Amino acid sequence: MxxxxxxxxxxxxxxxxxxxxxxxxxxxxxxxxxxxxxxxxxxxxxxxxxxxxxxxxxxxxxxxxxxxxxxxxxxxxxxxxxxxxxxxxxxxxxxxxxxxxxxxxxxxxxxxxxxxxxxxxxxxxxxxxxxxxxxxxxxxxxxxxxxxxxxxxAPEFYGPGRTQSLTNTAILDRLAQGRRAMIPLDAHTQRSLIWTPDASRAMGLIGNTADAYGQTWHLPIDTDRLTYAQIVEVASASVGTDLGYRTVPAALFTLGALFNPAIREAGELLPRYRQDNIFEATKFATRFPEFTVTSYRSGIAELMGAGHPRPGKATAGTAPDAATTPHAERPGPKS
Structure with missing residues (x-):
């Protein structure tokens, strides 16, 4: 059992x-x-x-x-x-x-x-x-x-189903609906994200490997890290449409936190979006070389294929739109 x-x-x-x-x-x-x-x-x-x-x-x-x-x-x-x-x-x-x-x-x-x-x-x-x-x-x-x-x-999630993270709700879910991504602080820092099915598979593998116990393991990610701007570019290419993004500056998060408890609770995580986030999983890759990691490009393409683009329309469970989410008034650069 x-x-x-x-x-x-x-x-x-x-x-x-x-x-x-x-x-x-x-x-x-x-x-x-x-x-x-x-x-x-x-x-x-x-x-x-x-x-x-x-x-x-x-x-x-x-x-x-x-x-x-x-x-x-x-x-x-x-x-x-x-x-x-x-x-x-x-x-x-x-x-x-x-x-x-x-x-x-x-x-x-x-x-x-x-x-x-x-x-x-x-x-x-x-x-x-x-x-x-x-x-x-x-x-x-x-x-x-x-x-x-x-x-x-594991680092921040992205993935299918009920995956919850800022990357999914503010960026990938919106892109899958044909809407602009809302990128926190900086669109050009490298992100370390884990595909949720990979995280679960790797945890199950570690849990059933006797010599893995007594240790900490970083779960595997694609080491070809992308920036959020590149993620928007990949998502756009997968649907043949330039989707674009807006960058949300820290000042607007601070303002939004005064009125929105969810934004206030997320505030302590914002500093990690100001610079590259480099999560290393070399230990896992060395011990389990047969494990196949889902590439960011494959994962993003899968999520875009699962979406139902309807510009201007939000679906249940997605991030709030511009009416309730702080964002820069001017569009960010498009890919």
């Missing part, structure tokens, strides 16, 4: 598909309101902030994957993430279950320096502090021998 804690999100759904097809169909999906990905999936409703419920959810599991995502709300993160991590560590320790933690890069320095598994944490902002805290909590438990675990760390 392998168990996914925090099912239903895009990463967990893709992970369930990988595990079912390549490892075992004996899967348990755990969340407050879990839904099956396959007919054979076992469902368990549980609140992971409840220690007893978490212990019951992990019972009889060889491996548990902690993939929980929470809305961008600092107070919620501070209340729930530490409790979830403590309960998951305790549950895995009690049952002798291996733990695979899906981590992010919020706690890394927001500089242009290359990020490796050894990059020290320098959290800036409430959510970054929480992420540093829970990752350190797990690392301390690993070092103490309390749990056999592995940390899988």
């Amino acid at each position: 392998q168990t996914i804690l925090g099912a239903n999100g895009q990463i967990a759904t893709e992970l369930a598909r990988y595990l079912h097809d390549h490892v075992t169909p004996d899967l348990r999906l755990v969340s407050r309101r879990p839904q099956k990905v396959h007919d054979t999936d076992q469902l368990a409703a549980a609140d992971l902030t409840d220690a007893d419920a978490t212990r019951a959810a992990v019972a009889d599991s060889e491996i548990a994957y902690l993939t929980v995502g929470l809305p961008m709300n600092s107070a919620l993160w501070e209340r729930q993430f530490p409790a979830m991590m403590a309960n998951t560590i305790a549950a895995c320790s009690a049952h002798g279950t291996k733990l695979v933690f899906f981590d992010n890069t919020y706690m890394y320095p927001k500089t242009a320096a290359p990020q490796t598994e050894d990059t020290p944490f320098q959290p800036t902002g409430r959510k970054a502090v929480v992420r540093a805290r829970i990752t350190t909590m797990l690392q301390n438990a690993m070092d103490a021998g309390d749990v056999d675990a592995v940390i899988c760390r």
